[in-house]
Amino acid sequence: SKTRHFKWEVGYIYASPDCNEKILIGINGQFPGPTIRAKAGDTIHVELKNTLHTEGVVIHWHGIRQFGTPWADGTASISQCAIDPEETFVYRFRVEKAGTYFYHGHYGMQRAAGLYGSLIVDAADGEAEPFRYDGEFNLLLSDWYHQSIYDQTVGLSSKPFRWIGEPQTLLINGRGQYNCSLAAHLIEGSNTCETTSKDCAPVVLRVLPNKTYRLRIASTTSLSSLNLAIGNHKMVVVEADGNHVEPFMVDDIDIYSGESYSVLLTTDQNPSSNYWLSIGVRGRKPKTSPALAIVNYSPNSPSKLPESSPPIAPEWNDYNHSKSFSYRILARRGAPKPPQSADRRIVLLNTQNKIDGYTKWSINNISLALPPTPYLGSMRYRLKNAFDAGTPPENFPSSYDVMKPPTNPNSTQSSNAYVIRFNSTVDVILQNANALAVNVSEIHPWHLHGHDFWVVGYGDGRFDEKDVARFNLKNPPLRNTVVIFPYGWTAIRFVADNPGVWAFHCHIEPHLHMGMGVIFAEGVEHVGKIPKEALVCGMTGKMLMHNHLP
Numbered sequence: 001s002k003t004r005h006f007k008w009e010v011g012y013i014y015a016s017p018d019c020n021e022k023i024l025i026g027i028n029g030q031f032p033g034p035t036i037r038a039k040a041g042d043t044i045h046v047e048l049k050n051t052l053h054t055e056g057v058v059i060h061w062h063g064i065r066q067f068g069t070p071w072a073d074g075t076a077s078i079s080q081c082a083i084d085p086e087e088t089f090v091y092r093f094r095v096e097k098a099g100t101y102f103y104h105g106h107y108g109m110q111r112a113a114g115l116y117g118s119l120i121v122d123a124a125d126g127e128a129e130p131f132r133y134d135g136e137f138n139l140l141l142s143d144w145y146h147q148s149i150y151d152q153t154v155g156l157s158s159k160p161f162r163w164i165g166e167p168q169t170l171l172i173n174g175r176g177q178y179n180c181s182l183a184a185h186l187i188e189g190s191n192t193c194e195t196t197s198k199d200c201a202p203v204v205l206r207v208l209p210n211k212t213y214r215l216r217i218a219s220t221t222s223l224s225s226l227n228l229a230i231g232n233h234k235m236v237v238v239e240a241d242g243n244h245v246e247p248f249m250v251d252d253i254d255i256y257s258g259e260s261y262s263v264l265l266t267t268d269q270n271p272s273s274n275y276w277l278s279i280g281v282r283g284r285k286p287k288t289s290p291a292l293a294i295v296n297y298s299p300n301s302p303s304k305l306p307e308s309s310p311p312i313a314p315e316w317n318d319y320n321h322s323k324s325f326s327y328r329i330l331a332r333r334g335a336p337k338p339p340q341s342a343d344r345r346i347v348l349l350n351t352q353n354k355i356d357g358y359t360k361w362s363i364n365n366i367s368l369a370l371p372p373t374p375y376l377g378s379m380r381y382r383l384k385n386a387f388d389a390g391t392p393p394e395n396f397p398s399s400y401d402v403m404k405p406p407t408n409p410n411s412t413q414s415s416n417a418y419v420i421r422f423n424s425t426v427d428v429i430l431q432n433a434n435a436l437a438v439n440v441s442e443i444h445p446w447h448l449h450g451h452d453f454w455v456v457g458y459g460d461g462r463f464d465e466k467d468v469a470r471f472n473l474k475n476p477p478l479r480n481t482v483v484i485f486p487y488g489w490t491a492i493r494f495v496a497d498n499p500g501v502w503a504f505h506c507h508i509e510p511h512l513h514m515g516m517g518v519i520f521a522e523g524v525e526h527v528g529k530i531p532k533e534a535l536v537c538g539m540t541g542k543m544l545m546h547n548h549l550p
């Protein structure tokens, strides 16, 4: 195995991802950031310089466990201090498992400003994936707003609340078309795209007939849940979040923010034609046009547009369609099985509510407020008063009606954390509920840092003790992100075997910003020597840490 070195500068750049010029956060002048490609077992070494003018930055390596390197998880206030402007921080960590991953900013709403890129881990030398393919494509999906993340952040934290609304454009590999469609000639009422900027040129997947391609698909959207389909073609799902799944064939896949998949695409259709790859919004009434890419059968010209309309996506609120897709995702035969019982069960009720008239999201009536000192340091060094004391609740009142808006919408804020016994097995039940408005319950994709977890069950309505008997302990899929459906619950199981402090949160950027997350701490006493640079800032910080007082 190798150490792979990268030297990055994070900074603002002018770009036109959807043919409209904006400023966004790029890396080395690129958007999306450079793709990291490595082999399982390699060490990644990223020397990251912050060249943003007036704000800190951190980068989270989404799906990478950071086993033994919890300080490299890249979560501001949790695993490290934000890196100050002009400072350099070294992220050094191992990538243990082959799969499709990505990285992104985890400070404020910087991910939504474009701070993301792909991280792809190939099988180690001498190892093979349990499926074969002739070539591959990488599709990093995102959504794009014309409003800046500063406008958004202030709006979300204002009274009255200003919601960010739906995105203007969906992007594939950082490119999209605003307010126009490549398929305008086939879709009544849509505008033709007239632009020459290569920033927003359509993505073309150039294929040969009768081959099998692996499409690596990851979503780092700020808000949108997505559905992806390819005209005339079926896909076989083989990977989810860096874990092999039992292969199954579909017409379309749903992908929520924070998730990744690999699908196999066999180019067995009429080769004289090209085909659309289309991505649309689900779970929220779509106001954003689908993003289109072109599957270009060689030797056709890539500019030969497909003759048929883009594939019809399922209705945005067809939750049965989405559920049946999620329920089909099961571990591949031979995959690691979960412990057959858990030592602890934590039930997390997700509610939208109010604090002093501000709109928030809370978990068991606590909205997460991050402390100024990163938990990893304050817990490792047992500092008092660095964050709120006390254990957050493990459950919610049995009188709470998850099908109705909260009778008392008022909630509280806290930075308290769940401390989990090292090496114990934990079940978490994510319970969805009605939001503040009547008859509204939204999709939330939850992402756990530092772990993969088994998805052991889903259900509608309120979770009940007797649902435990229905948990799938035979072939539950391992993942790092899982969705809770409107008015439903999702059960996960994991082993707390990774010393560190880990965020567990809704991957919707504005929802995290509104407090939708919790903190898990496990085995912090076993955390090795934390690089001082993670916990202090500047030379005075280093000097004081070294106790070399003048």
Ligand SMILES: O=C1O[C@H]([C@@H](O)CO)C(O)=C1O
Binding pocket: 163, 435, 442, 511
């Ligand atoms: O957090 C959210 O706030 C809005 C809405 O509930 C209030 O404007 C919305 O759709 C969210 O997901």
